Amino acid sequence: MKKTKLKTILKKIFLKYGLSNSHSSICSNALINAELVGAYGHGLSRLKMYCDRIKKKLINPKPKIKIKNISSSIVHIDANNSIGFVAADIGIKKAIQCAKKTGIGLVAIKNSGHYGLSGYYAEKAVKKNLITMIYTNAPPAIPPHGGLKSLFGTNPICFGSPTNSKIPFILDTSISKINRGKIRVAARNNKKIPAGVALDKNGKPTTNAKKALEGVQLPIAGYRGSGLAWMVDILSGVLTGGNHAGRVKDPFDDFSGPQNIGHLIITFKSNLFAKNFKKRIKDNIKTIKRIPKIKGTKKILYPGENKFSRFKKNSNKDILINKNIYSDIKSLLKN
């Protein structure tokens, strides 16, 4: 399907579910971006879920978002259970404004929901020459080290930096061995997941995606990964006023209340300390790319390059829509 056609359809759906024109546009763009970068677990596979949650009044299609300017650098946003895309869009805009004005911006958001890819928002700030860090929590997927119950989300750590080229440095890494979205897509399509990334509900290793969703995902790097996930839970949950300690509801399975996800955004000017930052980052990347490579590696890539390539490649093509999603779209347009 053509991007423009898909956007028209998505907007139509969000408008039908009560979102404003501009909010519908924000959501549609975020979903299409996820498809274009190949992050299918954050794209159209979630469309029906968002609509279901709006219908059940767990996502507020007409949120009264409260923005509290604590200082010219610090902002607290109560997203009033808006769809996550809208909350994150406002959050990153405020963070950019603060950093442009004072050098640094710190924005905390509560009462939000799943917003897709952190890197999508980081990119917006990086394009304004800002260093950007974004933290968000997520429904339970990973146990703390030594624990037998999922409690932390996949809790991504996102970091972005300008590179003096059109391809930004965007590290957007989940703390789980694989992304929960990918397991969802596998479950939906009856595909297996790699070995060693998840345990079933009895604590046994599994490659069955559905069983993995009922069990626990494994963190990267053992106790260190568990510590990083805990850090993200504090930054995005405890600190912001969002849910934490395993209380973020799974958006697909748990309709007992809104998610109240929290996000934390830190941005600052890249040339605050070294005025020749652009030259320095260019030299950094060039030097690192030049070192000897292991057999089979053609190029050393920085985080974000692969995603950018996929985006570029896919932007010139029609967006492939699988059967399940096509039927979701058809029924959402009807109902």
Add this chain to the structure above:
Amino acid sequence: MKKTKLKTILKKIFLKYGLSNSHSSICSNALINAELVGAYGHGLSRLKMYCDRIKKKLINPKPKIKIKNISSSIVHIDANNSIGFVAADIGIKKAIQCAKKTGIGLVAIKNSGHYGLSGYYAEKAVKKNLITMIYTNAPPAIPPHGGLKSLFGTNPICFGSPTNSKIPFILDTSISKINRGKIRVAARNNKKIPAGVALDKNGKPTTNAKKALEGVQLPIAGYRGSGLAWMVDILSGVLTGGNHAGRVKDPFDDFSGPQNIGHLIITFKSNLFAKNFKKRIKDNIKTIKRIPKIKGTKKILYPGENKFSRFKKNSNKDILINKNIYSDIKSLLKN
């Protein structure tokens, strides 16, 4: 040896090497703390190295440290090749001041050196009820993903948070599978290192500590660990004006110039957004500790608890000084 006696001896050595009384005290305290928390790779095993570098004029014992207040929240420090402990001590104090005054502090330091444990400084800010993030780069130890040459340091990520108890949450995790300091201690004592943490200079797995120091250490979590190490290189090196892209000199082996390590500190008030932060973090930790545990795990511990226990246990005992270090101390007092 008694702590007080050790401190007197260490101060005497640093004074002899030209440091001021207060700087000698700062350095001695940091080294003793590393011994007390059991981080031997950051303690007395480095004493001779610091003195050697002072003697060779690579560490400046009488630094003229320049502090530039960019705003009431943002500070840039040129440490003038001071010993890292002194630069970090000033850095964390400035970061605390900024956060206390404006809610947030961002401090970048360049022309510094190895400062021991990031967590030691984070603790100082956490005690003032601040959330703290500290990044520092280090001599090449880890190759970028796909590379055959060490280039990134062990580049620790440090995060601290108040807990409403006397034991702070301090995550201080190196991006290498094991700490380079531990490999140094093993090499010094002719001990083996665990399998799977390092390759020799030909790219072959090794458990020989000396060969590992000549080769490359492996990052946690493959390409994700490599991305995190790259992030730390940008934050602490490219951004601050410090060395980066593999140019930080190994303090033990490379006497061709000063290290010019960079550090970046971010601090902010923990109660900026949720006024009941203390209650929230207490609830977070309590909830997480209560979940079912895997066989053999008695308690779920948060990052920092183990270190705190070691500190408490060791604080009541004499500090054990091994033969090699004892001979270092004797010769440093003489020369």
